[in-house]
Amino acid sequence: MSIKTVSRALNDAPHVSTDARERVRAAAAKLDYHPNIAAQSLIARRSYLIGLTYERPSPSYVVELQNGALARLEDSRFRLVVLPFRDVANRPTELGRLLVRAGLDGVVLAPPACDQDDLLEMLDRQKLPYARITPHREMARGIVATIDEVAAGHAIAAHLLSIGHRRIGIIMGDPSHAACAARMEGYRRAFAEAGAAIDDHLIVTGDFTYDVGYAVAADLLRRAPQPTAILAQNDDMAVAAMAAVRDRGMAVPADVSVAGFDDSEVSRTAWPQLTTVRQPVSELAWDATDRLIAALETERDGSSKYAASPAPRGDHAHELFVRSSTAPPR
Amino acid sequence: MSIKTVSRALNDAPHVSTDARERVRAAAAKLDYHPNIAAQSLIARRSYLIGLTYERPSPSYVVELQNGALARLEDSRFRLVVLPFRDVANRPTELGRLLVRAGLDGVVLAPPACDQDDLLEMLDRQKLPYARITPHREMARGIVATIDEVAAGHAIAAHLLSIGHRRIGIIMGDPSHAACAARMEGYRRAFAEAGAAIDDHLIVTGDFTYDVGYAVAADLLRRAPQPTAILAQNDDMAVAAMAAVRDRGMAVPADVSVAGFDDSEVSRTAWPQLTTVRQPVSELAWDATDRLIAALETERDGSSKYAASPAPRGDHAHELFVRSSTAPPR
């Protein structure tokens, strides 16, 4: 049996009888032979590596992101390389270089990297395909999986307004994430529809982390008139806000209601459980990875000239979860 | 200039003048040329990929693990591939095959994979180097980074006993993790030193997750006499226990004290903050990765015959954090 026949058999290529294929399979298993991936990569000009980048998000966000991507990669020959970034905003080219040097076939960009023009520019130049998760600018660029964050922000704010809150404190996320503005825009629309106005005095800025969230929430609670509800732009800061409320001797939701954003795991392990709006991070990551791989496949199948048809934009639905951290003001 | 000179220049090899090296560097930067990693891998018989495996742990544990490994890999040419497992205990060989087929240079095994004899056996056979994080069996096998979990278990139990608790409920983790028995042994010793005995009636078994932790904690609280304190084998289950206590209308720590294990992020974002014992997961992962890479380097440097000196066992210290979730019984 020639070496090519073996190669064909293991790669499900035609021109091999099922009998021969079986024998090859059996022999490979017995000798536990595995084709050398480096050699395959060399000839296929494919590393079979997909990168996943993110920057200092909450643990549950990272894990959901990874799980989504990994779920898609399971049973494929692609492997997932994690590449956390620090400070994408200030050194996009350095990080672009890192991505290119990692020898990836493609990369999934979570916020805020997905909105860094310089980075995208560099990836385009290097012909490194990318998929973007919940970007907020240049929505037509590359593969995009997203939710309508304006609508999601609207949903959560509308909930607080509908149960009677008007003095609502807002904890913004890291301003370098374009998502912040989108969520805020959703809040604004909900206020407008309710015939209310946002009190700029009750807006503070965090960075999506618990610690900073706690500090700015405590600051917020010292202001007069005190808000009857707090709207945080992610769950970690919302949980921090609950702690700040209680540390001032008040109760959630009796004295102050708190709502978050993301429906991350912490929203369910918090007590009381957090009212929040779900961002289907796992599905988004799955979808982004799926379309990225699809793009790689068609690219390889030669028809690269007209395969660059605009990928359908992946819109996913948000979902409001009203739990125990919100109640009407007294 | 010949191609080898370029190769030498980029790899900091000798026999190249500094002048030539500079010119090569400059040209490479201008053309943004990057050596093909697949070709390098092929000839070096090195993929420059390190795997990290874990199984369904809490998000903060995963993230700490990854951060530790990634911190070590930064500025090295190695990249991190994540390979979460499901149900290692029941299909070790299948997962071993997955590791081998991923073409890794080495793999970091977190619990419970680090204690699967069949898996280790297979990795030995395939000559795939591995580092184990907090294993509990065959401690001499492979590279090991660990803490003394018996001592850590002792520390946290001794704290509860020292402030006066005697009726202490215990929430065990997933029995397939050997760590459970070690932590339990630490508890036992602390009880013995305090002249107390563990009430087997107050032991329940979870699986390290919040949901199951909540269920068994609720079960525990229905037993009479009710425990005055709960000792959970990780922080997620401890947080679940706090929720169960409050859902029965009682307060933490006024009515029931709760202590955890790990000092994971959730212990600090919980309210009240959790008394726990720190397991330095990041450092453990850093250390494991570091020694794994060191082993790979010496292996490559030819002297593989006598380089197999027993790596020093990496023992790290635990640390007790007494926070607000524990208080003397009333």
Add this chain to the structure above:
DNA sequence: GCAACGACGGTAAACGTTGTCATAAGCAGG
């Protein structure tokens, strides 16, 4: 009996880098 086709062997080339080898130029010290 002949053409078409599928299965398979042989041989060689290709992927992009590094290692080996022989060799030469430039420069110092004897």
Add this chain to the structure above:
DNA sequence: CCTGCTTATGACAACGTTTACCGTCGTTGC
């Protein structure tokens, strides 16, 4: 001038696959 060292050069093999081309054999259909 010879010797030894450093720097650089070209030719070539090697890593382990896949692919391309060419050819043989047996089977099937007409």
